[in-house]
Amino acid sequence: MKKRWSFIILVMIICLIGGCSHAKEEPLIQDKYRNYYEIFVYSFCDSNGDGIGDLNGVTSKLDYLVDLGIDGIWLTPIMPSDTTHKYNVEDYMAIDSTFGTMEDFDRLMEECNKRGINVILDLVVNHTSTKHPWFLKALDEVKAGKPGKYANYYSFVQNEEEKNSLDDEGGYHSTGIGNYMYEYAFTDNMAALNLENKEVVTEINNIAKYWLDKGVVGFRLDAVRHYCFDQAKSINFLKEFYKYCQTINPEVYMVGEVFSSGSMIETFYETDIDSYFNFMFAKADGRITSNLRGRAGADFVQSLYKWQERISKVKANYIDANFLSNHDTDRYFGVIGKDNIKQKMAASMYLMMPGNSFTYYGEEIGMLGSGHDANKRAPMVWSTESDEEMTTPIPESDNIPAIEKGVKEQEKEKDSLFAFYKKALHIRQQNTEIARGRIEPIELEDKQMGAYTTTYNDSKVIIIHNLGDQTKTITLDTSTYNYSKIQDSLLTGNEKATLKGSEITLPPMSTVILK
Template structure:
């Protein structure tokens, strides 16, 4: 019995001691606990030789410690924001966006103050057509010397130009001269004259020079791109629509009209032009189209030497390279865009695509375009007003959308971002109206939100509006903002001569070096759903530091002893 009591007493003492130890652990300073865990993690990493990025890390945002001073160069390498004025912001309550609405939202795009971080940081704006028109999209111009009344007045536009320039923003406008509206005075006068001709009488350009402004013919062969000119026996060409008659760009009088129009807008202060449908100036006649671009570019440069000019040549890389022989500064890089382009095609296949292929394709395109124009400025983009939005391309996968944006905004040249892409606005189907829906500023405050274009469908938006995303550090909006900031901190990203770092490229890792005026950066892309460690010594790289990084989930890119540890879907700039 005495032995049993002694044994029981010992057991009680042990239990009390254990309880005290447990209580002491619970009351331990949390910082000491973190230190213990950190030390344990460090020892484990030391044992393994290279650091690991945990896939179980907290969703809390890791402090970003790599903000650099802005280093924005005042040249034609820009970060452009494309605006469809009709759907952007309504300043007067009529349901239609307008010029004053754009002005009221300039601080959202760029407030002109380098000391703030509340704006997106874009320093270029492309306005879709703003001239008087009969349609909502305004690609059928009725007056090349004015602003569509739905959008405002010339005074409003002059104010916009001034406010943009105060903020260091280049403003370019859509210049549509492949065709006019069928309601344009030139066309109306030409058709009226043709209707007045007697049977067998031929047009006299002395009496009506406007007949020579368009492609009129009596020899109608059943072509679907030719339409009857009023009640006359003549037909006119309209490649896109019967309400968009094609201009005869071989006509010297037409060219003089276009030159006068260009000078008018340049004198008003615009920084350049986006040229619509350059491949259709003479449909199927590449050499003639190239000549038109050369003529227009040469003229504009004679008026404003540093004018921004970017043209739409919707085709494959070989054709785009040929059009660069015109000397035009920029052409939209269509092989990078849309659901089957390099950017989202790579992002959508995260974990299975080739990192090396991404880098090598960028280099191949760069070399090919330089053959046409060694001084070209690339115009990469993911989507625009004619294509499905990135959210539809990536089926609303936010990680893929962020990675796509990160790839775009670390490319050479002047990237173009379509309004609303920074918040993941959705599109639906092939209908153009569904690609041009109202900007989603707020779900609770409808001030300034426009009415959808007629015939637009109801399209569900999967991501929050601007005001909500601004508050979320992990939002798509804030990812775009950081990406633009990093670009504005490192001029090598846009301007650097590019090469592929073969030793670091794998199925999942893409590695690119860029050199600008003797300054060298390295850009690494982890195109995978898993973390990765990259040993810089494999490429003989030393003395590099992190200049900035992008990650989809807030996890940090780190570097220790020449090993870069990258979380999933991340990008890092080293210098």
Template sequence: MRNVKRCISVLTIVAWAGMLVACSGSKIEEASAKSNVTYEIFVRSFADSNGDGIGDFNGITAKLDYLNDGKPGGNDLGVDGIWLMPIQPSPSYHGYDVTDYEAVNPVYGTMEDFKKLTAEAHKRGIRVIMDLVINHSSSQHPWFIDSASGKNSDKRNWYVWAEDQGRDILGSSAAGASEAWHEENGSHYLGIFWEGMPDLNFDEPAVRQEMIRIGKFWLEQGVDGFRLDAAKHIYEDLSTDKNKKTMDKSVDWWMEFRKALEQVKPDVYLVGEVWDATARVGPYLKALDSAFNFDLASNLIADAHSESASNLGFTLSRVHEFYRKSSDGKFVEAPFLSNHDQTRVMTALGNNLDHAKTAASMLLTMPGNAFVYYGEELGMNGNKPDERIREPFPWKREPGSAGETTWEPAEYRGDGTISVEAEDGDAESLLNRYRTLISWRQQDETLRSNSIGEYAVDNKAVMAYLRSAGEKQSAVLHNLSGQPQTVTLPAVSKQLPEAFGKIAFKTDGSAKLEDGKLTLPPYTTVVLHR
């Protein structure tokens, strides 16, 4: 999600790190400064333009100025990317079982409405990525209906049928911990997540060719990249999800996919859902720009909750060293706090506003492309089942006000104090903390870079790390606790040849730096410059 089109593929990381590259043919106009922050939207819940209670494309278009109005300053959120959860036709409310890969869900609007959304987003310097769900289709997709009709079907080999391959149908899925095989017309098909989501067979060349064609189709409609659902499950070993041969086949597919998409859009951005250990995420970065950092998300929430700092600068720098080797230096970090599959941040933090601000401060001073789940900036609550973490976005204090969605009862909505209307003018609100932090990223290239390093301070209540962009360097320090903290900054050394001498940004005006000692009020974040 860059605001310029890269000239050659190798510039992906540079552009996504916030540097502007002059290329011709860009569809995305230069607008306000880059932040490298992407906002995840569940279309159904975000904004309703026609009064049917269901969010739609035109609703998002009408609210783009809330996200980024394309002008410097102001009180927009400042994101420069949006990720749309599935927008294709589906029998399910969530859309992760697709019935037509080249259409949009009619309850969200028309293809022209979608193109208008992408065009208006691009005018504001906002890139648009969309969920692409190709590990499986819906069981109601015409391909599957044809495949299930019998062994002589033209699409028979587009799905995995146990009897056709002589496979054992016993056992559960390593991915979903449920039955992996499901009966249809006397045969059993593979569906590792659910019987309504039959797995496509990527050993079939026609399937791979079709998915490449579909990816190109959406790039031609104006999208800038894809969030790749279940990216590590393209090929599946039901006995273990740690089979290297299976992983290598999945990586090879994504490399084939990327190479083909770059023929249409050289700077296409691919971020994968690869929920696994670092060692198994790394190989996917040969093909993908980014993979969501689930371990980091857990650490950020845990540290905010416990008010005790881990040495994330050291740990993450070592992870990045491995990822750079895995990706020939091209990977971009993708930090986040929660998404549509996880307990919402405010609920995970027990409705502690200070802890939520701390978590936001850590997230938005992390390297790479930060992702924010819709409503996270307001402190929306939500816990499983999934519908409860995907509730309508609260624009106004009063539920069901014009523009709000009503497709699902908002059980966590409360008294309206968690809403844009209530938080907009409150300088101490979580919304305005997010706005402040994102504006720091717009102003400081070190904060939107892809680099992080250790900055050791002797205080367990204070998290600290270095951020760098070329020769420029910043130190970020967070007081995670409810007590004031004073830290002595590390002495000048070979690794730190020059002391940090001034506070560039702070969330509390009373933070001060004197004679190498930094005083941090409770739950305060500062960024130091030389």
């Protein structure tokens, strides 16, 4: 008996000192700021050996995500659909059977809550599948010669004069019933919803309530600039939708996709939606890539500051949504020329930006994929030594370059891309000023270096990027900028950053955080 009690006491002491492995680690601040991780469920983790990723696979990797420094998950659509991407939804209040059951989803939510992970769902309300019951009922009405309630959920026309002037992302497709055509979005299996119809709005509100009641903190809103032919009506819909969701959860979080110009993104911030993806800095043609290639650190900081000032005039409390790539764009490691140092530096640049970060699954290990959409959504590489838990490639895939090391291999290496991402993400969590602060540029003579302060609740850190290929030393007055130490650093090589008095030395392609 004494031995038993001694063992129990020992276990309690270990838990108190080191923390039990499954104990929930509370974020420093409970608010809308998170390190998000985009999961394309079909390709992420296969828990049952059928070659398709599933919700139980996601659940099995939550501890991996917490260890990486992730405290938010964006799940791409998980509702029933006949495609791998699920952006043509057949039932908004169910789980696609290839991904699991509603019980599996509830378990995922329970396990996320234990770990302090917020979950947002991809909500596709611009269009439905042409197999959705609403659309099938609409076709029945049209066939009967009595277009009514469900036909009005969509847009049916009989001649050219009735068509809206659509952009290149949509069109009209024949129903096969007389001269009737329906408006579609992107592809003809996605029938465009009529979001000016109050009954449709009520349906969408009910869908949102269903998932919010299940515990998701909010939604990623797909293709918002395509919602209505009249942009002002799209903005009004989003305002009212956000306002409604706040009645369910006052702290609801939403991030919208406006895959367009900076001026269009700026306009959509009038909707009160918390965040929009920052396409201006992402992808192959974004500011991060151009400034990284041009070794233009000062230009990067100025662009970041100007963007902050521009958007904050429209929405003072906006939360930027920063990323490098996603399921619609070429994977970034390929964009940057399969260069490990440049990939690390690009990660440092976007992960030190204010706002929420969105890391695409596999980005942290340098996964590749370009061209056909299926290539950008390749199986997550858990190990290059074993295919356990890995999914099979999407059938349309035609070019998926292999990577040398997967998660298992990179976890063992202190200088791996995975280790760099892990450190950067944890730095974001530990220094609340980085995500939440407002930035002020610091003028430096060397334009390959970019420096700025970021301040939150009277607490300040200084972030300095050296985008040059040489070690650089700068002098930064300690009394003016009120710092005393290197809080942390992100290094792409073996050389260390140093601080001697007011002289800071940065290795090539590195970042330091001063406090």
